[in-house]
Amino acid sequence: MAARWLKSLAAVPVMLSxxxxxxxAKALVPYVVVPSSTSLEAAGLGIAQAxxxxxxxxxxxxxxxxxxxxxxLIPSDPRGWVLxxxxxxxxxxxxxxxxxxxxxxxxxxxxxAILFAQGSLALKDNRPGEAVDLLQAGQKLDKANAGxxxxxxxxxxxxxxxxxxxxxFEQASGLRNDFWEAINNQALVLYEQGNDGExxxxxxxxxxxKPSAAEPMxxxxxxxxxxxxxxxESFELAHQALASEPNYVLPSYQKEQLWGxxxxxxxxxxxxxxxxKADVERAQANADADSESGQDQ
Numbered sequence: 001m002a003a004r005w006l007k008s009l010a011a012v013p014v015m016l017s018x019x020x021x022x023x024x025a026k027a028l029v030p031y032v033v034v035p036s037s038t039s040l041e042a043a044g045l046g047i048a049q050a051x052x053x054x055x056x057x058x059x060x061x062x063x064x065x066x067x068x069x070x071x072x073l074i075p076s077d078p079r080g081w082v083l084x085x086x087x088x089x090x091x092x093x094x095x096x097x098x099x100x101x102x103x104x105x106x107x108x109x110x111x112x113a114i115l116f117a118q119g120s121l122a123l124k125d126n127r128p129g130e131a132v133d134l135l136q137a138g139q140k141l142d143k144a145n146a147g148x149x150x151x152x153x154x155x156x157x158x159x160x161x162x163x164x165x166x167x168x169f170e171q172a173s174g175l176r177n178d179f180w181e182a183i184n185n186q187a188l189v190l191y192e193q194g195n196d197g198e199x200x201x202x203x204x205x206x207x208x209x210k211p212s213a214a215e216p217m218x219x220x221x222x223x224x225x226x227x228x229x230x231x232x233e234s235f236e237l238a239h240q241a242l243a244s245e246p247n248y249v250l251p252s253y254q255k256e257q258l259w260g261x262x263x264x265x266x267x268x269x270x271x272x273x274x275x276x277k278a279d280v281e282r283a284q285a286n287a288d289a290d291s292e293s294g295q296d297q
Contacts, residue, residue, distance in 0.1 A: 040073045044073030051067040064091050076107060082104045085097045088100060101118050101121065115138030118134045119155075120151050123154060123155050146182070180209040183206050185258070187216070196226070199223060224237070229269075235275050249284055
């Protein structure tokens with residue numbers, strides 16, 4: 001009996017194993033729908049259109065957020081990077097804008113607009129030599145962009161190359177005859193070169209195109225006052241200019257606008273006139289604090 005019990009007991013684990021064994025369960029693998037590249041591109045382009053609309057409405061920071069989604073969805077499309085760069089520039093984020101433009105140029109190295117944008121950013125960042133190289137590289141691809149010649153002229157002014165600056169500004173206005181800013185800057189260069197008569201002619205031409213422009217108005221007033229001190233036309237022009245844009249009362253602001261030392265000296269002489277005392281005091285009171293803090297002679 002004991003032997004039979006032992007034999008039966010020995011068989012229990014085998015029977016238990018057979019009874020308890022079940023096939024292993026299969027792990028549940030979730031099914032994920034991976035969007036196609038076409039779907040991603042369509043979504044990215046839709047977001048880009050929304051970002052562009054926000055830019056037109058002046059909502060630059062919101063546009064930058066959407067544009068950053070665009071480049072995540074379609075990173076190989078340079079248009080998204082250009083849009084992101086523009087939104088970043090308008091948001092005051094120049095450093096990131098530079099990175100976005102570099103990426104756009106990497107993807108589309110023969111796009112003149114990208115080179116021009118990089119040149120403008122270099123100019124804004126006070127790197128005129130680099131700006132010249134970028135702008136000229138873009139002009140080899142697109143010779144008809146008036147704005148690029150204007151930026152090139154400004155870069156040459158910063159480099160002290162007045163002859164090249166004048167030529168660039170003349171190319172800009174030659175491509176767009178209503179480009180009054182380019183004509184104004186021609187006059188700035190001519191005045192520094194001592195060609196007062198031609199500078200005055202061009203400032204008058206600017207005011208024929210843009211009668212409300214404060215910069216040529218005050219510059220013309222200063223130049224006329226140098227020719228004939230105390231004349232009423234100079235005072236009237238200065239009165240209108242300072243009322244329109246009080247920052248021009250500050251030598252530091254004039255310098256930011258690329259006015260040369262000769263014109264700044266002439267303007268200082270004009271604004272010292274007693275007839276303009278009230279206008280000058282009012283302009284100084286209304287000038288931007290940031291400009292005033294950087295005032296220099």
